[in-house]
Amino acid sequence: NIAKLETAVPIIEQLNAHGHSAYIVGGAVRNYLLDIPINDVDITTSATPDEIEAVFERTVPVGKEHGTIMVLDTGEPFEVTTYRIDGTYEDFRRPDEVIFVTELKDDLLRRDFTINAMALDSALHVVDYADGQHDLNHRLIRAVGNPYDRFHEDALRMIRACRFQSTLDFRLEDETARAMKTHAQLISHVAIERIIVEFRKLLQGLNPEAALMTVEAAGIHAAIPVLQQLEPLMKPRHAVTLEAYFGYCLYKGQFVERGLAQLKLSNQEKKAIKASCEIYRELDAGAAMLLVYKYGAALVINCLDMRAALGIPAVLTAAAVRQLHSALPIEDRSEMAVDGHLLMTHLGRKGGSWLKGLLGRVEEHIVLGRLPNNKEAILKWVDDNV
Ligand code: ATP
Ligand code: MG
Incomplete structure (x- = not known):
């Protein structure tokens, strides 16, 4: 942790050398004092955005209108933000404008919680106007x-x-x-x-x-x-993961797909939620091997975690899921020893919905180990079963 904070010190010292005050603020200070892992180290300064850009060689104006400049001089990126207070609030949301100020204290006191309102100077001494340390000690x-x-x-x-x-x-x-x-x-x-x-x-x-x-x-x-x-x-x-959580809500009928759309998640997240919902359904039905094949080990394990977190007795352990995954005869449809073309030629039939159904059945048999993944065996099975 100290090492992570110390990477920010040269940035602070450089601002100081140009006559600006600067401090580490927010979550990094809190987590440092709690001795838990720090996510990102944010810096706040009396320098205006233009002044920040003048002090450093490599900057990106990631949020210049609300005072934030990304500084890349030391190799890793730091967000450096001018001391600010919030302008008027409309509609109980973020303010429409921010006002740059000159005092650290004002910047700290506009923050949400006392434990998030402390700062560290370049010697890692704590600045605390809101009794954040008291609240940190009392959790x-x-x-x-x-x-x-x-x-x-x-x-x-x-x-x-x-x-x-x-x-x-x-x-x-x-x-x-x-x-x-x-x-x-x-x-x-x-x-x-x-x-x-x-x-x-x-x-x-x-x-x-x-x-x-x-x-x-x-x-x-x-x-x-x-x-x-x-x-x-x-x-x-x-x-638990958000996807496993909402997947469970979907499975329990608390959400319908339209509700899911209103959460405004990415397509990938929505896909994982729908897959999780299927996993809960199929876990009840029991074909774990197929689940692991279709959705991968990670999603299945996340869903098992969610069930465990709700106190539902385990049907499978994470270790068992990983074992099933490593025992899969194939990991993907593309690894099948036959494809649609081959089946059409073999049976002398044109493509159609029958083909998709047949491929699916063959795939399932291979995954479940009921049919070896080789051409002759598959074609024989097709002859016997179509
Ligand atoms: P994490 O370690 O999870 O990132 P964090 O404390 O850094 O936690 P952020 O959401 O990254 O949380 O916010 C950074 C800091 O900005 C907070 O510590 C807090 O001081 C301030 N802050 C963030 N959101 C608000 C808000 N809505 N109102 C007031 N201050 C806020
Ligand atoms: Mg943060």
């Missing part, structure tokens, strides 16, 4: 300032509070929890894409169960149009 998520105001400004912060409850396995401070109950409805104004980012992290955290109990108790998911259909809200007891 508390507490809004900076008045929680009612903070959730009213940006309703996403409520789901972020739950996300940190899960990822850190912390508790919500009482007033912060009360404010969440008061303002839960406001989450309906937040774009689903922003919610999903936090929801995914919540599911992958240490304690999704506790966080989802908070979500439910506060009435947050009931206020999110796409998620209100999740009744009862599944509460996995340990980390």
Whole structure:
């Protein structure tokens, strides 16, 4: 961790050398103090975006209008952002504009939770205006300032509070929890894409169960149009993937495909959710070998994890799934010893829906080990069975 933070120190020193103050902020500070892995190291500075660009050789203006310049001088990318406060909030969402300021303190105090509102200088000394260290020691998520105001400004912060409850396995401070109950409805104004980012992290955290109990108790998911259909809200007891989670909801009939579309996920994510739904169905039916062949070991294992997290007795272990996968006679249709052409010539028939059906049956027999994957054996089976 220290090594990771120290890679940011030359950037801070270079800003300092040009007369600008600069600090490491946000999640990196929090995780450093907790001694848990750091994701990315963000830097905040008194320098304006133009000044940041003037100090460094290699920069990319990734979010210049809200103050963020990516600096590549040391080889790895760092986001350097000008001290800022948020402009007026419209509609309980992100502000339409940001205002650059000169004091670190103002930048820290506009942040969401006390544990996220600390900074480190180039000597890795902590700057803490919101008693973040106290809350870190007491494992508390507490809004900076008045929680009612903070959730009213940006309703996403409520789901972020739950996300940190899960990822850190912390508790919500009482007033912060009360404010969440008061303002839960406001989450309906937040774009689903922003919610999903936090929801995914919540599911992958240490304690999704506790966080989802908070979500439910506060009435947050009931206020999110796409998620209100999740009744009862599944509460996995340990980390699961978003795809395995929503696949389970789909399997349980909480979602229909149209609901899935409203989550605005990528095609790949939607595909994995639908595949997961099939996996739950077929796990009940029992043909594990075919499942592993069709969907791959990773998705099947994620679904088994989800079931385990809901307390459903295991039908298969992850080790068994990997074993099944390595025992597959073929991994893909392209490895079959016959193809459509060969079958058409052999049978002297033109292509059609029969061919697809026949290929599917042959494929299944090969995967299940009922038929060896060689041409003569397959053609003999075809002669006997068509
Ligand atoms: P992670 O390690 O999971 O990335 P993080 O704390 O870095 O956690 P980010 O979402 O990357 O979380 O946000 C970076 C920092 O920006 C936060 O630590 C917090 O200080 C601030 N922040 C992010 N979103 C908000 C928000 N909606 N309102 C106020 N401050 C926010
Ligand atoms: Mg981060």
